[in-house]
Amino acid sequence: MDNKSNWCELQTEIYNLRHATKIVASLLEDASLVGGGAEADVLLYAAYHANERAEAAVAALEGRAA
Numbered sequence: 001m002d003n004k005s006n007w008c009e010l011q012t013e014i015y016n017l018r019h020a021t022k023i024v025a026s027l028l029e030d031a032s033l034v035g036g037g038a039e040a041d042v043l044l045y046a047a048y049h050a051n052e053r054a055e056a057a058v059a060a061l062e063g064r065a066a
């Protein structure tokens with residue numbers, strides 16, 4: 001692939017990860033509204049760590065795209 005194709009792929013991945021991060025943020029908000037309990041705690045834990053991984057991936061891809 002040429003550089004332009006690579007750049008376009010990276011931009012698509014960045015967009016997709018940002019969209020996923022917004023979904024995770026929504027899950028975090030929903031979980032906080034559940035009112036607690038073990039299920040809410042597990043959902044919050046999973047969503048929080050998924051969000052961290054998505055943000056790290058976006059930062060890495062942005063660094064490669066620059």
